[in-house]
Amino acid sequence: MKIRRLFRRNFNRADPNMAVIILVLTMCALVSMIAAIGLGPVSVAPDSVAKILLSRIPGLGGVIQQTWAQLDQNIVLGLRLPRVCLGMIVGASLAVTGVTMQALVRNNLADPFILGVSSGASATATLGMLFGAFAVFGKYSLSISAFIGAAVTIIFVYAISRVRGRINITQLLLSGVAISMIADGITRIITLSAPNALGLHNATFWMSGSLAGAKWGYLTLPLVVLLACMAVLMLNYRGLNLLLLGEESAGALGVHTGRLQKMLVLVASLMAGVTIAVSGAIGFVGLMAPHFTRLLVGGDHRKVLPISALLGGILVVWVDVVARMALAPEELPVGILTAIIGGPIFIFLLKRRTKEKKQ
Amino acid sequence: MIRLNVDKLTFSYGDADAISEVTLDVERGEFVGLIGPNGSGKSTVLKNLYRALTPDAGGVTLDGGDLFRLSHKQSALKLGVVGQENDVPFDFLVEEIVAMGRSPHKKLFDMDTAWDKQIVHHALEHLGMAGMAKRSYLNLSGGEKQRVLIARVIAQETDFLLLDEPTNHLDISYQLQILDFVKRLRVTVLSAIHDLNMAALYCDRLFVLKAGKIVLSGTPEEVLTPENIHSVYGVQCDTMLHPKTGKLTITYLPGINEPEALITDFKYQ
Numbered sequence A: 001m002k003i004r005r006l007f008r009r010n011f012n013r014a015d016p017n018m019a020v021i022i023l024v025l026t027m028c029a030l031v032s033m034i035a036a037i038g039l040g041p042v043s044v045a046p047d048s049v050a051k052i053l054l055s056r057i058p059g060l061g062g063v064i065q066q067t068w069a070q071l072d073q074n075i076v077l078g079l080r081l082p083r084v085c086l087g088m089i090v091g092a093s094l095a096v097t098g099v100t101m102q103a104l105v106r107n108n109l110a111d112p113f114i115l116g117v118s119s120g121a122s123a124t125a126t127l128g129m130l131f132g133a134f135a136v137f138g139k140y141s142l143s144i145s146a147f148i149g150a151a152v153t154i155i156f157v158y159a160i161s162r163v164r165g166r167i168n169i170t171q172l173l174l175s176g177v178a179i180s181m182i183a184d185g186i187t188r189i190i191t192l193s194a195p196n197a198l199g200l201h202n203a204t205f206w207m208s209g210s211l212a213g214a215k216w217g218y219l220t221l222p223l224v225v226l227l228a229c230m231a232v233l234m235l236n237y238r239g240l241n242l243l244l245l246g247e248e249s250a251g252a253l254g255v256h257t258g259r260l261q262k263m264l265v266l267v268a269s270l271m272a273g274v275t276i277a278v279s280g281a282i283g284f285v286g287l288m289a290p291h292f293t294r295l296l297v298g299g300d301h302r303k304v305l306p307i308s309a310l311l312g313g314i315l316v317v318w319v320d321v322v323a324r325m326a327l328a329p330e331e332l333p334v335g336i337l338t339a340i341i342g343g344p345i346f347i348f349l350l351k352r353r354t355k356e357k358k359q
Numbered sequence B: 001m002i003r004l005n006v007d008k009l010t011f012s013y014g015d016a017d018a019i020s021e022v023t024l025d026v027e028r029g030e031f032v033g034l035i036g037p038n039g040s041g042k043s044t045v046l047k048n049l050y051r052a053l054t055p056d057a058g059g060v061t062l063d064g065g066d067l068f069r070l071s072h073k074q075s076a077l078k079l080g081v082v083g084q085e086n087d088v089p090f091d092f093l094v095e096e097i098v099a100m101g102r103s104p105h106k107k108l109f110d111m112d113t114a115w116d117k118q119i120v121h122h123a124l125e126h127l128g129m130a131g132m133a134k135r136s137y138l139n140l141s142g143g144e145k146q147r148v149l150i151a152r153v154i155a156q157e158t159d160f161l162l163l164d165e166p167t168n169h170l171d172i173s174y175q176l177q178i179l180d181f182v183k184r185l186r187v188t189v190l191s192a193i194h195d196l197n198m199a200a201l202y203c204d205r206l207f208v209l210k211a212g213k214i215v216l217s218g219t220p221e222e223v224l225t226p227e228n229i230h231s232v233y234g235v236q237c238d239t240m241l242h243p244k245t246g247k248l249t250i251t252y253l254p255g256i257n258e259p260e261a262l263i264t265d266f267k268y269q
Helices: A002-010 A018-038 A046-056 A070-105 A117-131 A135-161 A169-192 A197-207 A220-235 A237-243 A247-252 A257-279 A285-297 A301-325 A334-358 B042-049 B072-078 B094-105 B114-126 B142-155 B172-184 B196-202 B226-233 B259-268
Strands: B002-012 B017-027 B031-035 B057-062 B079-082 B160-164 B188-192 B205-210 B213-218 B237-241 B248-252
Touching (some): A070 A135, A070 A301, A117 A257, A135 A257, A220 A237, A220 A301, A247 A257, A247 B079, A285 A334, B002 B042, B031 B042, B042 B160, B042 B188, B072 B079, B079 B142, B094 B114, B142 B172, B172 B196, B205 B226
Parallel strands (some): B160 B188
Antiparallel strands (some): B002 B017
16 A cells, blocks of 8 residues: 555656656666566576676676676677667657657657658668668768658658648648658669669568667667757757647747757657668657656656656567567567557547547 | 837738738737737737737837847747637646746746746636646636636736737636736736627727728727727627726627518518
8 A cells, every 4th residue: 555655646647756757767677678688589587687787897897706608698798788778779769759759740649650750761771771872971871861761751741731830630640651651662662673682681671670680889879869869859848848839829938939840850850860770660669658658747848758768768678579589589570569569559549539629 | 108019010821911001009008909800810910919920011119129129039028928729739737838938938957946836826826726736738628728828828927918819719707707817917918809898898999900901999989889890890789888887888780781681581481
């Protein structure tokens, strides 16, 4: 009973205790990461995982006795740890991208996957990957090509669905569908005319979203972009909140709406592009994580941004565990799983929305 | 003392001017009403004033300075707005919505202080909504939502309000309540009003818009004569000073302009 009361007091929609919630979720994230590192076709016991990780911390290395097999260490440090870290970063980025796009179009159904942004980014990224277009950007060519695709798609969808200064939800969803079909078609053409079969196989796998190829080198750019975008969004949390009231109200309360919206387009396409470049299109995370976050703490972006980042990370880490365990040793693309979970939630939200409208 | 001076304001959405050469002024402490039929440009005038739209021509001076040279933030510190859009498709608490009125006072790194909380609380108290602070805005009735928006504009602490038909779609009790609240604030108000009786009850002066042009202005008694109302709205009516309020009241006379048509219709049934 006491625990329940404690829970009620801190996880209370009307007056959430942010410090406690963030602390609890960070703990959850860490525990999830350690557990997820151990889980896979070859499992490693959590205590071994913890010891292997601790032994890597400078100064602690000599203290901890090696009681684990060398193979376990290779799996943990070489394969699983970068993969789980990437899952965390990708999940957080996708969730925050979702929040950003939802503020931009003033609708909680927005998600980079649903609005075709992932497809747009995939198309330009495939172009870059198979033909070496954008090769001038060196090792960032894939990220930059995906960013360009994401930005173009967001601007297109936004422009199409804006009717008399307001975002029309039907137009928004339909133009998202149309644009993602066009982009997928382009991707198909590019892959079919691909110069090499290996690139083709990689491209298809990567289009349905996967963390399987994670390497340490993949982590830096997405992490830097996530932290930078998060900082920018947190500094503008009032503006994001006001934008949800509608453009006119936001303007009347001192927001330069045009400037803020351009910034949101930039932030969302940066995060979507960089994320999609390393993990492919993982859908519905940007829909699910913000939705559960709002149930927990309401709509204030000061709270929504950090919490949905944590929830998104935890979600992707666990879905990725299922992706590598379900048909082991065969890998499932993680994007397929998030679609299977997220699709029904999207339909539920859509249904509830139309019901509210009728009342 | 003149606080707001609008000079030959012109704006068009496409080819035809939605408003053309609108000139009006509001003095300190006045409650000025903007009336006119649907589509006559009342909202368009206000939107140009709170800068949701940018005028094609004309000037606006607020407290002696050019309104359009202020930043959005600076004008939000001078002008409070209650517009027509009041649906928020996301889950916010009433107190969170009201606290948004504090935004123009905030710089980039400022957090909400105890002082802000106090202002929000006072604003809600003023509207008799202190008990609803923790309720979800989504679940409120139309009248309650409008009260929350008035509380937000109070929390904004401006002494000039622009209201765009603040009582539209509300029950009559809420209409009176909202306008009473606004009147009690003793601030300068420019409001678009749909209902002529409401305009007569609350406004010190009226400007009448027809097809985007100001056609009449003056006190309610000067403006709301049966002849004027007929020429602007095309209806017959009778006006009198009500013995209890001392204000003008309008009684509409349906069908008087075509009595024979009515009678023949009746016969054939």
